[in-house]
Amino acid sequence: MIVSGSASQALAAALARHLEEPLAAVEYDRFPDGELLAAVPGVAEAEPDRAVIVASTVSSDAHLEVLQLQDAVREAGVEEVVTVLPYMGYGRQDDAFEPGHPVSARAVARAISTGSDRVLTVNPHEAAVCDFFEPTATAVDAAGRLAEPLPADLTDPVFLSPDAGAVDLAETVRDTYGAGDIDYFEKTRHSGTEVEISPSDVDVAGRDVVVVDDIIATGSTMSEAVAVLEDRGVDRVFVTCVHPLLARDAVTKLSRAGVEAIYGTDTIERGVETVSVAPVLAAHL
Ligand code: R5P
Numbered sequence: 001m002i003v004s005g006s007a008s009q010a011l012a013a014a015l016a017r018h019l020e021e022p023l024a025a026v027e028y029d030r031f032p033d034g035e036l037l038a039a040v041p042g043v044a045e046a047e048p049d050r051a052v053i054v055a056s057t058v059s060s061d062a063h064l065e066v067l068q069l070q071d072a073v074r075e076a077g078v079e080e081v082v083t084v085l086p087y088m089g090y091g092r093q094d095d096a097f098e099p100g101h102p103v104s105a106r107a108v109a110r111a112i113s114t115g116s117d118r119v120l121t122v123n124p125h126e127a128a129v130c131d132f133f134e135p136t137a138t139a140v141d142a143a144g145r146l147a148e149p150l151p152a153d154l155t156d157p158v159f160l161s162p163d164a165g166a167v168d169l170a171e172t173v174r175d176t177y178g179a180g181d182i183d184y185f186e187k188t189r190h191s192g193t194e195v196e197i198s199p200s201d202v203d204v205a206g207r208d209v210v211v212v213d214d215i216i217a218t219g220s221t222m223s224e225a226v227a228v229l230e231d232r233g234v235d236r237v238f239v240t241c242v243h244p245l246l247a248r249d250a251v252t253k254l255s256r257a258g259v260e261a262i263y264g265t266d267t268i269e270r271g272v273e274t275v276s277v278a279p280v281l282a283a284h285l
Contacts, residue, residue: 001048003040003073005055005065011086011266012054014278019285022046028065036061038068043076050080052285056268057089058245063108070115083116084281086267087243092125092215094132106132120284122267122277123169123214123242140284142265142277143169146212146240147176149263149275154180154208155235161212162197162225163187170212173240180210185225197224205233215243216264219250226257236260242277244270 003024004012016023024046029037043051051073057063070081093104109132112119119137124130130137146169157180161170167184174180186198211225222239229237237259244264251272254262262272 001043001046001051001073001078003043003051003053003069005053005057005062005069006038007058007062007269008054008056008086010269011056011276011278014266014276015052015054015084015281015285018278018282019052021052022048024051026069036064036068038065038072040069040072040076043073043078048078050082051078052082052084054084054086054281056087057085057108058087058268059089063089063111066112067115070112074115080117081115082118082120082285083112084285085112085119085121086265086277086281087245088121088124088129091121091129094126094129103132105129109133109137120281122265122281125214138284140277140280141172142242142267142280143172143212144176145265145275145277145280146173146242146263147178149273150177150210150238150240154210156207157181158183158202158204158207158209159212160184160202160209160225160229162221163213166213169214169242170210173210173212177210185228187221187224193218193220195220195224197221197228199228199232203232204229206235208236208238209234211237211239213239213241215245216241216250216254216262217245217247219246219253222250222259223253223257226254226259230258238263240264243267244272244274246270246272 002016113134159174183202240263
């Protein structure tokens with residue numbers, strides 16, 4: 001049985017179709033004092049062998065919802081609980097960056113672990129966050145899916161990552177697309193919204209460029225990269241990422257920078273052109 005968190009309803013439905021497993025009815029409610037209640041009313045009668053909870057933890061409420069859904073299915077007697085975090089919130093806080101700071105990714109992983117027999121997550125910022133979970137946690141690679149919506153007629157394409165950390169993703173997208181060069185920029189982050197991009201020597205004049213990253217959050221990284229490319233006479237720029245968080249004015253920022261299209265996966269359900277990670281998740285279930 002597939003059980004959806006409120007932020008992952010379309011992906012959970014797609015996964016249920018792929019696996020040919022029932023999609024549970026779920027209720028998301030709130031008590032008058034503001035406390036959440038996520039419930040799975042028919043689970044006891046359905047007596048499923050396992051429950052697969054699919055919930056991107058895009059907010060603090062979404063984190064709590066996961067814990068409630070895990071507890072609800074256990075309470076109903078389900079033996080195996082698999083938790084799928086298509087997007088693992090707090091995953092980028094994978095270290096104590098200053099004295100006195102928490103390792104937030106570890107804190108949330110510990111809480112989620114208590115109700116799971118197995119955890120899957122999609123392209124975490126660092127695969128090492130999987131070690132924070134007590135049951136086995138697997139990082140599923142969905143980068144290949146990002147090639148699917150790209151136009152088939154890219155002109156002499158370059159697949160570029162805005163920093164060295166995402167070059168493997170860019171390479172996977174290029175390999176799946178089937179043609180193109182690979183390159184990456186160097187990035188220095190000055191604050192949560194300010195980044196500086198140091199370009200490489202790649203000649204992009206008259207070429208189509210696909211900028212690939214694991215996540216677009218505020219869009220600062222991508223828009224800086226696009227600005228550099230525009231200065232160098234690029235033809236079309238497409239931006240693509242696994243997790244289209246697209247916080248605040250990210251879509252406007254990218255559109256103003258001149259991108260042709262923004263692509264992402266359905267790990268985070270936003271209004272951009274998406275491709276589903278359901279097939280790659282299904283292969284692990
Ligand atoms: C950081 O290294 C990540 O790969 C992304 O580049 C970053 O998190 C994107 O954040 P933003 O969109 O806020 O620049």
